[in-house]
Amino acid sequence: MNHIWKFLTSLRLTVACLAFGIVLVWVGTIAQADEGLYIAQERYFKQWWVVGIHLFGKHLPIALPGGYLIGVVLLVNLVTAHIKRFQWGWKKVGIHLTHAGIVVMLVGQLFTDMSQVESHLRFGEGETKNYTESHQEHELIFVRDVDGGKEEVVAIPEKMIDGKGATLALPLPAKPNAFEVRVKDYGINSQIRQRAPMMDKGEPPATQGSGAKATVVPQPEAKSMDARNLPFAVIEVVPRGAPESKTPQTWLVSPWLMDQEMEIDGQKYRVGFRSTRYYFGQDLGNEPFQMSLIKTTHEVYPGTATATNPQGIPKNFQSRVQLENAAASEKREVDIFMNNPLRYQGLTFYQYQMGRDEMDTARGTSTLQVVRNPSWLAPYIGCIIVGIGMTWQFMYHLVGFVRKRTAQPLPA
Amino acid sequence: MREQVLCQTEKARIGVRVCRAKEAMCNRIVCALEKPMAPCPFFGYCSCPLSMIRPIFPVATALCSAVTVLILSGCEKPQIRVYTVAKEAPPATPAPAAAATKTAPERAERPRPQVTYTLPAGWEEQAGNSLSLVNFVIKSDAGEATVNITPLAGMQGREAAIVNMWRSQVGQPALNDQEVASSFTAVEIAGGSGQLFEVTGAREGDNLRIVTAFAHRGDDSWFYKLQGNEAVVAAQKPAFLEFLKSVRIKEGSGSAETTAAPEPTKPTPKWTVPGEWQTLKPGQMQIAKFAVPAVDKAQAEVAVSVFPSDTGGTLANVNRWRRQLGLDDTDEAGLKECAQPIEGVPGAELVELANGEKRMLSAIVPREGTWWFYKMMGDAPAVNAARESFVQFVQSMP
Numbered sequence: 001m002n003h004i005w006k007f008l009t010s011l012r013l014t015v016a017c018l019a020f021g022i023v024l025v026w027v028g029t030i031a032q033a034d035e036g037l038y039i040a041q042e043r044y045f046k047q048w049w050v051v052g053i054h055l056f057g058k059h060l061p062i063a064l065p066g067g068y069l070i071g072v073v074l075l076v077n078l079v080t081a082h083i084k085r086f087q088w089g090w091k092k093v094g095i096h097l098t099h100a101g102i103v104v105m106l107v108g109q110l111f112t113d114m115s116q117v118e119s120h121l122r123f124g125e126g127e128t129k130n131y132t133e134s135h136q137e138h139e140l141i142f143v144r145d146v147d148g149g150k151e152e153v154v155a156i157p158e159k160m161i162d163g164k165g166a167t168l169a170l171p172l173p174a175k176p177n178a179f180e181v182r183v184k185d186y187g188i189n190s191q192i193r194q195r196a197p198m199m200d201k202g203e204p205p206a207t208q209g210s211g212a213k214a215t216v217v218p219q220p221e222a223k224s225m226d227a228r229n230l231p232f233a234v235i236e237v238v239p240r241g242a243p244e245s246k247t248p249q250t251w252l253v254s255p256w257l258m259d260q261e262m263e264i265d266g267q268k269y270r271v272g273f274r275s276t277r278y279y280f281g282q283d284l285g286n287e288p289f290q291m292s293l294i295k296t297t298h299e300v301y302p303g304t305a306t307a308t309n310p311q312g313i314p315k316n317f318q319s320r321v322q323l324e325n326a327a328a329s330e331k332r333e334v335d336i337f338m339n340n341p342l343r344y345q346g347l348t349f350y351q352y353q354m355g356r357d358e359m360d361t362a363r364g365t366s367t368l369q370v371v372r373n374p375s376w377l378a379p380y381i382g383c384i385i386v387g388i389g390m391t392w393q394f395m396y397h398l399v400g401f402v403r404k405r406t407a408q409p410l411p412a
Numbered sequence: 413m414r415e416q417v418l419c420q421t422e423k424a425r426i427g428v429r430v431c432r433a434k435e436a437m438c439n440r441i442v443c444a445l446e447k448p449m450a451p452c453p454f455f456g457y458c459s460c461p462l463s464m465i466r467p468i469f470p471v472a473t474a475l476c477s478a479v480t481v482l483i484l485s486g487c488e489k490p491q492i493r494v495y496t497v498a499k500e501a502p503p504a505t506p507a508p509a510a511a512a513t514k515t516a517p518e519r520a521e522r523p524r525p526q527v528t529y530t531l532p533a534g535w536e537e538q539a540g541n542s543l544s545l546v547n548f549v550i551k552s553d554a555g556e557a558t559v560n561i562t563p564l565a566g567m568q569g570r571e572a573a574i575v576n577m578w579r580s581q582v583g584q585p586a587l588n589d590q591e592v593a594s595s596f597t598a599v600e601i602a603g604g605s606g607q608l609f610e611v612t613g614a615r616e617g618d619n620l621r622i623v624t625a626f627a628h629r630g631d632d633s634w635f636y637k638l639q640g641n642e643a644v645v646a647a648q649k650p651a652f653l654e655f656l657k658s659v660r661i662k663e664g665s666g667s668a669e670t671t672a673a674p675e676p677t678k679p680t681p682k683w684t685v686p687g688e689w690q691t692l693k694p695g696q697m698q699i700a701k702f703a704v705p706a707v708d709k710a711q712a713e714v715a716v717s718v719f720p721s722d723t724g725g726t727l728a729n730v731n732r733w734r735r736q737l738g739l740d741d742t743d744e745a746g747l748k749e750c751a752q753p754i755e756g757v758p759g760a761e762l763v764e765l766a767n768g769e770k771r772m773l774s775a776i777v778p779r780e781g782t783w784w785f786y787k788m789m790g791d792a793p794a795v796n797a798a799r800e801s802f803v804q805f806v807q808s809m810p
Contacts, residue, residue, distance in 0.1 A: 160490050
């Protein structure tokens with residue numbers, strides 16, 4: 001026990017953690033060139049251990065502690081060392097505050113990492129939405145219309161079906177334990193197009209729906225910031241435990257395709273594979289609300305359009321939206337632009353992109369980045385505490401030094 | 413007791429600085445650490461005003477670590493969600509405020525672009541779809557090729573993505589931006605300038621070639637794509653280049669007009685529409701569309717299109733219509749059996765086709781350098797009942 005205590009409180013552990021942290025940040029940053037930002041974040045920083053790294057296009061069989069491990073060990077080390085070496089005195093208050101601020105930042109970052117959800121809200125002028133969509137994650141959905149103008153949704157995350165041969169229960173509210181989904185094929189990224197008689201002579205990817213007339217071209221995983229994966233899956237819905245059929249009724253699902261109508265146990269469902277949706281108010285237990293895009297404003301600096309940059313240099317992207325919360329009798333218009341996000345119900349809406357509707361170029365579209373981060377205040381509080389601590393420490397020594405100087409007799 | 417002895421030892425060592433109120437807690441910690449001398453790092457501040465928080469530290473540390481580990485290990489597990497939400501509103505309509513803006517009326521009334529061209533020999537026109545405005549098929553003994561014209565918005569600056577998408581279709585590796593740019597050659601398109609690139613490869617054992625020309629017009633990019641069997645595409649490339657020169661695009665609004673070549677005026681029909689016909693919104697490349705009276709549940713529609721050429725001749729058009737009805741192609745001999753002149757309309761031909769319950773009645777009428785195509789298609793009872801009025805409708809225009 002004593003050895004553990006000594007190990008946890010040792011300064012060597014602190015130095016080792018900081019050293020590993022520097023290496024990890026460097027490796028994770030360089031690896032983004034090969035693996036892309038999001039994958040690098042997942043592989044290096046949101047991990048306990050990193051096994052195998054990519055540097056300059058080469059795979060190296062090296063193991064490193066991941067971001068979680070370094071962060072947690074550093075946190076425990078900081079707290080235990082503080083306990084062991086704690087000494088009260090006005091002289092030490094600054095140091096205590098500085099360490100407390102760092103603890104707040106570390107814990108806050110941990111909770112941010114755990115609880116933050118980033119998504120996008122993309123709509124055209126005149127369009128109203130009550131949900132945002134994930135940029136990276138997808139879900140397989142089975143949707144059935146129910147009374148009251150509502151729809152019942154069963155959403156299965158992509159991570160549960162991301163492998164051939166996966167089988168999982170399909171908890172339809174009408175028959176929770178009666179059916180299961182069998183994944184016949186899956187690809188993390190794809191292109192899907194209509195079958196061309198001259199080019200596609202093999203079997204279609206699925207026997208039912210759009211898949212019977214489509215061709216899937218698997219693509220490598222998207223790694224750049226401005227690209228996204230468009231996965232596909234070939235699925236079969238059968239009664240639970242049913243034997244494998246020689247003529248399975250398979251469906252191709254993908255964000256490329258519109259929702260398709262499927263009949264399960266006499267009920268009509270729409271099946272699709274779409275970006276994961278987060279409905280306003282649903283996840284946090286708040287009142288549901290909706291947002292409409294009224295007008296987009298895209299200003300460029302006059303005279304900056306060139307042959308290579310015909311759009312010119314952007315000056316201002318601005319979205320005027322109408323926020324409507326019926327439960328709270330709230331209906332107001334808000335302007336969202338750079339450095340002026342909208343904060344509402346724990347969500348922060350930032351102006352992200354602006355464009356034109358592909359089918360109607362006279363119509364403006366806007367994309368807002370929506371961030372849900374319950375611990376967004378933690379870094380601010382942490383920084384304030386650290387600032388106060390450092391100021392205290394500096395001033396304490398400065399005052400002591402000045403007093404000492406003034407107490408000395410002036411030379412004759 | 414060991415605990416008391418240890419604590420007493422420690423008390424003796426540190427003297428008056430021991431906080432008696434916290435003695436029991438000190439004992440517990442000392443023993444837990446099993447270190448008789450200098451066991452408790454907290455003794456030093458037992459007498460301080462913050463001594464109340466001392467016992468909290470180890471507990472908080474343990475809790476903090478435990479919660480952290482639990483959170484880290486417990487999260488990220490995907491779960492199936494089942495919920496009920498309000499149905500999504502139908503596709504967007506401009507909000508009142510947006511409708512009041514300058515662009516809103518243009519948006520509502522913006523027509524689909526009209527494309528005219530000189531059809532090369534051997535090309536057969538096919539119906540457009542949701543993406544392509546115009547489609548053609550070219551058949552030869554060597555194989556088949558297709559041509560389509562597709563306008564896409566927002567593609568300017570994304571040429572590399574288009575090139576690489578085409579390349580992936582024929583199993584070729586992607587190119588970087590510089591390689592893509594160097595693969596372009598200048599070409600004349602619709603009276604203006606454009607770019608052309610070619611992709612050759614194989615798919616499922618067949619040698620394929622894709623020739624793509626594109627030109628940016630305002631916010632839109634127009635893609636002209638010739639693809640198919642390599643030998644057929646190679647043979648048709650000169651015709652394709654001539655076809656590109658002949659294309660003319662007429663748009664209802666937008667800056668594209670500035671680059672468009674002079675366009676023949678849209679013909680104004682001077683016809684007499686039968687009173688019982690119902691006027692419908694014309695589709696792509698149509699100047700008028702009508703619904704004829706239904707017979708029981710049998711329905712049929714009439715559509716009229718005008719082209720600057722005969723679009724390949726009567727036989728090519730009849731074969732295209734035959735395929736729309738699910739019939740095989742015919743030859744000149746078969747054409748004579750289904751085509752007949754129309755009384756009072758010089759040069760016009762009336763073509764009657766039927767397959768089961770589906771029936772089509774078409775008329776090809778040359779008028780002042782343009783070709784007018786009338787087509788009535790639908791269920792046989794409705795087409796038969798409207799036959800006379802259809803012929804009179806064709807005859808009604810001089």
